[in-house]
Amino acid sequence: MKKIAVLGSTGSIGTQTLDVISRQPERYEVVGLAAGSNVDLLLEQARQFKPKWISVEERALEDRIRSEVPADVIVVSGETGLKQVASEAGANYVVCALVGSLGLTSTLAAIEAGADIGLANKETLVTAGHLVMQRAREKGVSILPVDSEHSAIFQCLNGENAKAIKRLIVTASGGSFRDLSRDQLKNVTVEDALKHPNWSMGAKVTIDSATMANKGLEVIEAHWLFGLPYDQIDVVLHPESIVHSMVEFTDTSVMAQLGNPDMRVPIQYALTYPERVASPASPLDLLKQGTLHFREMNLERYPCLRLAYEAGRSGGTATTVFNAANEVAVARFLRGEISFLAIEDTIEMALSKHSSVPSPTLEAILEADDWARTEAASYR
Numbered sequence: 001m002k003k004i005a006v007l008g009s010t011g012s013i014g015t016q017t018l019d020v021i022s023r024q025p026e027r028y029e030v031v032g033l034a035a036g037s038n039v040d041l042l043l044e045q046a047r048q049f050k051p052k053w054i055s056v057e058e059r060a061l062e063d064r065i066r067s068e069v070p071a072d073v074i075v076v077s078g079e080t081g082l083k084q085v086a087s088e089a090g091a092n093y094v095v096c097a098l099v100g101s102l103g104l105t106s107t108l109a110a111i112e113a114g115a116d117i118g119l120a121n122k123e124t125l126v127t128a129g130h131l132v133m134q135r136a137r138e139k140g141v142s143i144l145p146v147d148s149e150h151s152a153i154f155q156c157l158n159g160e161n162a163k164a165i166k167r168l169i170v171t172a173s174g175g176s177f178r179d180l181s182r183d184q185l186k187n188v189t190v191e192d193a194l195k196h197p198n199w200s201m202g203a204k205v206t207i208d209s210a211t212m213a214n215k216g217l218e219v220i221e222a223h224w225l226f227g228l229p230y231d232q233i234d235v236v237l238h239p240e241s242i243v244h245s246m247v248e249f250t251d252t253s254v255m256a257q258l259g260n261p262d263m264r265v266p267i268q269y270a271l272t273y274p275e276r277v278a279s280p281a282s283p284l285d286l287l288k289q290g291t292l293h294f295r296e297m298n299l300e301r302y303p304c305l306r307l308a309y310e311a312g313r314s315g316g317t318a319t320t321v322f323n324a325a326n327e328v329a330v331a332r333f334l335r336g337e338i339s340f341l342a343i344e345d346t347i348e349m350a351l352s353k354h355s356s357v358p359s360p361t362l363e364a365i366l367e368a369d370d371w372a373r374t375e376a377a378s379y380r
């Protein structure tokens with residue numbers, strides 16, 4: 001039986017992870033839950049799954065949690081609490097479903113504790129991919145991708161010789177504004193941006209999908225997960241989100257993983273690998289689907305993706321700066337402080353002012369992260 005801790009349990013990926021777990025209780029025991037400030041949902045999850053450890057965002061919320069859970073449940077908070085749930089709750093499998101760079105230190109803590117990782121937090125590898133992957137290898141820990149695109153590539157590569165890979169082809173829906181011109185993007189609203197045509201996701205990821213920063217993060221993550229240079233990682237627009245990604249091999253064969261948009265499928269595969277078990281998702285009917293469309297990615301139309309490639313190729317702390325500046329810019333857009341197009345301007349400004357540190361230590365990464373956030377917060 002897998003003993004599981006879910007970091008980000010009240011978010012979109014976290015709730016779907018617990019839905020998958022609830023359908024196979026004989027396979028899993030939830031030993032830890034970590035969430036932000038959605039205490040009502042967290043308490044509901046605690047009553048259902050009875051974890052021994054619970055973490056919340058702020059210490060002020062601890063008393064309410066303690067008053068409504070059994071006395072033997074350990075309640076903690078903040079970044080320290082996240083790391084404790086990841087490393088001290090007795091989990092042998094940690095699902096990192098946190099949004100943003102918050103997932104880095106807790107994922108490292110879980111690796112140090114010897115837990116396998118179900119990774120849905122792109123920013124962990126974007127900010128510190130070299131450190132995370134190296135430590136996972138040293139500890140003999142598996143990092144299993146939860147994102148639909150990386151899960152698709154992972155499945156296509158099962159049993160294949162890495163030397164036979166020609167390129168990875170990451171698919172992108174195009175997000176909320178895929179049919180709008182650059183001129184039309186000048187006056188879009190937060191409400192418009194949050195209407196993703198295919199997926200139900202949290203606000204930050206939905207905005208990232210509209211700017212294509214999300215796909216940039218996925219390209220950088222794919223570089224670390226699969227060990228390929230950026231010149232062998234391409235992105236194509238695929239509006240239907242049926243082909244979740246593809247791999248082209250040196251003999252011109254192309255393998256793809258297909259399915260209806262439902263995150264429970266890659267979540268479950270990451271939990272049950274190498275087994276496949278029955279899924280709650282609806283099966284794909286290609287006859288009913290009828291047609292699939294693909295379009296070339298235009299990096300001038302989507303500057304955030306171009307900037308992600310540039311940061312990835314620069315290496316070092318450049319990807320940390322890309323991620324941190326984007327997080328701050330998206331938060332400011334959601335608060336109505338800046339326009340939609342100012343998100344990409346903020347990222348470009350931060351990267352242009354940053355002198356990248358090669359092969360950075362964790363301390364250097366955190367310093368670059370703080371610097372980029374300060375710069376992005378004051379950009380006008």
